[in-house]
Amino acid sequence: MPPRKRPNYTVESIDQQLQQIHLLDSSSSSENLEQLAPIIKQIHAARHQEAYLKIVQALVETKEAEIEKICGDNYQDFVSSVSTLLTVRKSTHNLRDKITTLDSSVSSVGNALASEKRALLRSKQTASNLDSAIDALQGCLKILDLVHRVEDMIKEQKYWSALRSIEEIQNLPPSSLSHTSFFAHILSSLPSLRSQIKDAVAAANKSWLLEIRNVSGQVGKLALETMENRTRRWRTRQERDPHLRSSRVGTAVEMVSNERIEVDVLDNEKLRVDFKPLYQAIHIYTALDALDELQKSYQADRKAQATLILPTMLQLSSLSTLLQEVAGFFIVENHVLRTSRGFRSERTIEELWEEALRRVSEGVQDALARETDLNMFLKVKDCLSGFGMTMSGYGFSTQSLHSTVLSLFEKYVKPLEREYAAILENLISRDELVPMRAEDVVSGSLTIAMAKDNVVAAVIIRNDVRNDLQRQSTSLFPWSKAFYSCSETVTLRKFIPAFYEFVDGVDQHYRDIDEILAKSLDNLLAISIVQNLVKRIDSTSSLSQIAMVATDLEYFQMACDELERTATSYRTSQRQDAISLPRALEAIASAPSRATNRIEAVISSKLNDFLELSEYNFTPKNREDMPSMYLYEMVNWLTTVVDSLAIQERYKDEAYKSAIDYVAERLTEFLVDKSIPIMNENAISNLMVDVDFLRDEFRKIGRDHLVDSLNNLRLMMSIPLSNTVQDYLHPNARQVKYASVQPKMLAALLEKLGKYGTNTRDQMERQKGDKRMKEAELVGRLYPGSNR
Secondary structure, eight states: OOOOOOOOOOHHHHHHHHHHOOSBOTTOSSBOOTTHHHHHHHHHHOOOHHHHHHHHHHHHHHHHHHHHHHHHHTHHHHHHHHHHHHHHHHHHHHHHHHHHHHHHHHHHHHHHHHHHHHHHHHHHHHHHHHHHHHHHHHHHHHHHHHHHHHHHHHHTTOHHHHHHHHHHHHTOOOOGGGGSHHHHHHHHHHHHHHHHHHHHHHHHHHHHHHHHHHHHHHHHHHHHHHHHHHHHHHHHHHHHOGGGTTOOTTSHHHHHHHGGGOOOTTBSSSOBOOOHHHHHHHHHHHHTTOHHHHHHHHHHHHHHHHHHHSOSSOOGGGHHHHHHHHHHHHHHHHHHHHHTTSSSOHHHHHHHHHHHHHHHHHHHHHHTTTOOOHHHHHHHHHHHHHHHHHHHTTTOOOHHHHHHHHHHHHHHHHHHHHHHHHHHHHHHHHOOOSEEEGGGGOOTTOOHHHHHHHHHHHSOOOHHHHHHHHHOOOOEEEEEHHHHHHHSTTTHHHHHHHHHHTTTTOGGGHHHHHHHHHHHHHHIIIIIIIIHHHHHHHHOOOHHHHHHHHHHHHHHHHHHHHHHHHHHHHSOTTOOSOOOOHHHHHHHHHHHHHHHHHHHHHHHHHHHHHHHHOOOOSSOSSOOSSOOHHHHHHHHHHHHHHHHSOSOHHHHHHHHHHHHHHHHHHHHHHHHOTTSOOOOHHHHHHHHHHHHHHHHHHHHTTOGGGOHHHHHHHHHHHHHHTTOHHHHHSHHHHHHHOTTSOHHHHHHHHHHHHHHHHTSSOHHHHHHHHHHHHHHHHHHTTSTTOOO
């Protein structure tokens, strides 16, 4: 608000106002002094000194006469009034003195009261200060008591209560202490108390981890023993109830029966594992917003403990103890995972588990690398199988463990296979390769008939063949003693149950185990039996022994079919496909041809001796009507030997055919081989008589279907003898009548005839020789590669 503007008073305005004032109004009975008041106020209000003096001077000059007049008229009244005023003034002074005296009295009394009041106020203030001090001290004592209780709770391991007390201190309602340095100091000490709680909880958790490390072996031992008892009970039930034989430990049927007696390995009469320290640590660290720190510490500690459990060098004698430690460790981890609400990572535990299995597997395989004792393999398998079934019950994957068991199984199979292979090879090598008789196994009070029944029952053959043999009255068997020894109870029949003894409790991988059995049994049959029989074939020149080997191979082929069925009956019933022995069957299938080839080779060698003893004249002067004498002896030997062989008729046919082909080949060599440069038609005619004799002899014994090679040879010889070379040169005739005659051989024969004729002195023979040479040239042009 702006300042108010003062009125500007001038001498002229004031003088004008004074002119208008009449102090003595004739119409008024009183003095008109009130009118001067505003003017005096205006004069008084004037700040300017010069204006003020001028105003006063003007007033005095203007009204002096009037004032004098008034004073003169009212002097007596004025004196009287002044006297009255003086009297009043005196009375006023007296009254003032009395008032002053009274005031002094009152003042003295008031001062005393004021002093007392001030003393009382000071006392009240002091008392109030004392109350405030007492309240403050009590508040401080309460806070100090809370702090002291926190420390006591930490010592008493009441960490959650201590943490709650700290929160109470921190959340105390506002008070006079809230802004004091004492309270600020207390608040600043709370993080230290929280650190003490965290350190105490961490120390308690470390101590608990050490206790868990020491008790893990007991937990694992109890778990493995529980699984062993569970397996034993289930086997007993399977023996009583055949319908349960297809159900194994861990199946739904077995688990239902086990629920009534299920044991908690962490809480039972023998052992009780307290997880309270861990749960308390998780709770406290969560409240302190430091759970990540506890998780990392716990993970590092457990990883270190897992590493300490597994030694760098595994001793098989301590395998059971080691597996107990590992089982207990991961059973505890599984419990923590299920009950700690995300404190443990499932992936982290899986990584620890996989690492533990890897190290156990490597340790076991290294320890068994040079082991040959089959019982040790079985003991290790039992430990690993029980461990695997136990841990799979807690939800751990045992795939790699089963792979390890299968790997050990393959190592177990090798010495097992070597053991049986040595037995089989010894039986094959020592066999005399003669038909077995029932008398060979007669001992004590055993009769020949009983021995025959025992042999027939022991060998691995089809039931129909067994029945046929039992009905026969002869005690001579078609096989050798080697077949009986290899197939009876102590060898092949025993190998399969010995093989499956290892896989008891590893049913999850029967497919792989069945394949290993098939492979192992296949090797035994193909290598230890068939290969050794083939070696016997190659090492003997006795046709009867070769034939005996071929017969044994036939029965071993039958045994393979029976062994496939036997092995299939041992494998798990959950599989539908049968076990097969392809390698053995293939080896056996190819072995008879090996035997036949060997028979043919031996026969061919003997036939060659006969043919070399023959002294053919390739330029005789006359033709013969009778065959060569050596052919009678050769045919008698051949028929006697081949018909006496204890082999199937098809093998005899092959032997005869091979012999006939060999003879035809050698006779053909006489006709076309360059070692014989010339030949006349008489020699060809004599050879044809021999060929006809052979054809007739084989026809007599019912082998006329095997003489195709002799027929082809005779057909070729008939061409020059019947002078039908021109027919042969005609394509149609050659394809219809002489398709089996090779141009090259016929040309060679014609050339020999031509050379004979051209080298004689007889004119007709020379002409015939020239003709044969021309025919040889024409025939020679019919085969590829001819230079004629």
